[in-house]
Amino acid sequence: xxxxxxxxxxxxxxxxxxxxxxxxxxxxxxxxxxxxxxxxxxxxxxxxxxxxxxxxxxxxxxxxxxxxxxxxxxxxxxxxxxxxxxxxxxxxxxxxxxxxxxxxxxxxxxxxxxxxxxxxxxxxxxxxxxxxxxxxxxxxxxxxxxxxxxxxxxxxxxxxxxxxxxxxxxxxxxxxxxxxxxxx
Amino acid sequence: xxxxxxxxxxxxxxxxxxxxxxxxxxxxxxxxxxxxxxxxxxxxxxxxxxxxxxxxxxxxxxxxxxxxxxxxxxxxxxxxxxxxxxxxxxxxxxxxxxxxxxxxxxxxxxxxxxxxxxxxxxxxxxxxxxxxxxxxxxxxxxxxxxxxxxxxxxxxxxxxxxxxxxxxxxxxxxxxxxxxxxxxxxxxxxxxxxxxxxxxxx
Numbered sequence: 001x002x003x004x005x006x007x008x009x010x011x012x013x014x015x016x017x018x019x020x021x022x023x024x025x026x027x028x029x030x031x032x033x034x035x036x037x038x039x040x041x042x043x044x045x046x047x048x049x050x051x052x053x054x055x056x057x058x059x060x061x062x063x064x065x066x067x068x069x070x071x072x073x074x075x076x077x078x079x080x081x082x083x084x085x086x087x088x089x090x091x092x093x094x095x096x097x098x099x100x101x102x103x104x105x106x107x108x109x110x111x112x113x114x115x116x117x118x119x120x121x122x123x124x125x126x127x128x129x130x131x132x133x134x135x136x137x138x139x140x141x142x143x144x145x146x147x148x149x150x151x152x153x154x155x156x157x158x159x160x161x162x163x164x165x166x167x168x169x170x171x172x173x174x175x176x177x178x179x180x181x182x183x184x
Numbered sequence: 185x186x187x188x189x190x191x192x193x194x195x196x197x198x199x200x201x202x203x204x205x206x207x208x209x210x211x212x213x214x215x216x217x218x219x220x221x222x223x224x225x226x227x228x229x230x231x232x233x234x235x236x237x238x239x240x241x242x243x244x245x246x247x248x249x250x251x252x253x254x255x256x257x258x259x260x261x262x263x264x265x266x267x268x269x270x271x272x273x274x275x276x277x278x279x280x281x282x283x284x285x286x287x288x289x290x291x292x293x294x295x296x297x298x299x300x301x302x303x304x305x306x307x308x309x310x311x312x313x314x315x316x317x318x319x320x321x322x323x324x325x326x327x328x329x330x331x332x333x334x335x336x337x338x339x340x341x342x343x344x345x346x347x348x349x350x351x352x353x354x355x356x357x358x359x360x361x362x363x364x365x366x367x368x369x370x371x372x373x374x375x376x377x378x379x380x381x382x383x384x385x386x
Binding site: 147 | 188193207210213214215216227229339
């Protein structure tokens with residue numbers, strides 16, 4: 001089975017339309033990136049309210065700053081990631097908490113480089129998921145993050161088990177095409 | 185939470201080796217990343233809708249003493265020390281919202297920032313207390329009324345116990361409207377205001 005390549009309008013073109021004040025393009029961009037932005041904000045900020053504020057500010061910044069996007073300098077996804085990251089950092093800075101002391105002993109937790117790499121990977125995967133047909137995305141999310149078995153997913157979605165497996169396979173194949181450059 | 189089943193269980197056993205290898209790489213990525221949020225809150229979608237909403241035409245431009253007086257009263261009521269905050273928000277003026285019979289215990293103040301000359305946006309900080317926390321799928325809204333009707337949304341929010349502070353950004357000219365209002369829900373529901381303040385000739 002070959003990977004299915006999405007034929008939807010590119011993110012770059014959408015941003016260019018947003019720069020021209022196109023609200024429909026902005027709505028489509030929001031539909032594609034709302035969950036990746038919110039996911040990143042939730043992970044970084046840890047509370048729903050502030051994550052929503054950061055997400056709102058991200059899209060406000062996209063609307064204001066779309067003209068600054070230059071397609072020849074990088075991908076649209078990377079530009080949106082940077083906009084979201086800045087909004088989240090700004091929101092994090094507004095938290096008035098005493099500075100955390102730097103631990104003297106080395107930590108087993110991921111360092112800044114690993115965290116940044118992980119955030120970028122999650123962003124790409126989440127953004128790619130948004131490009132899948134709903135029926136495939138739903139099956140993949142249930143399979144990987146719900147703890148349900150394939151049989152339970154079939155029952156939950158009220159479709160045959162074979163359909164669940166087929167949708168999982170086609171969804172993974174489509175993701176493989178979308179995530180070509182980030183796979184190891 | 186249980187680990188997802190092995191890949192061959194997920195996709196069935198009749199997948200050619202070459203394709204299976206390709207799927208395995210994606211399978212590995214999905215196992216490495218955390219789940220995305222189940223859904224995007226309606227409140228966020230509503231708030232983002234307002235980001236690109238067209239500016240409403242200016243209806244009233246009565247600048248003058250009333251605004252200055254209102255700003256002075258607000259400043260005195262809430263302390264001159266709050267005109268400049270250390271969180272990057274620079275307050276230009278503020279207004280007290282009065283509770284209505286629908287929420288007699290509620291109180292709120294809207295602190296209005298300077299208009300950003302480059303973007304045309306203006307920050308608002310809403311400090312509200314005395315509103316009942318709502319169910320997870322419900323939310324409050326701060327909106328601007330014109331001719332008694334919901335004319336523009338500043339933002340949607342939830343509240344906790346005690347005082348809740350919400351930052352918003354709008355591109356409206358506040359002077360185009362006649363009143364601030366806080367209510368539950370959506371403009372289509374025509375909800376009654378819980379808190380309200382006139383924008384008198386501002």
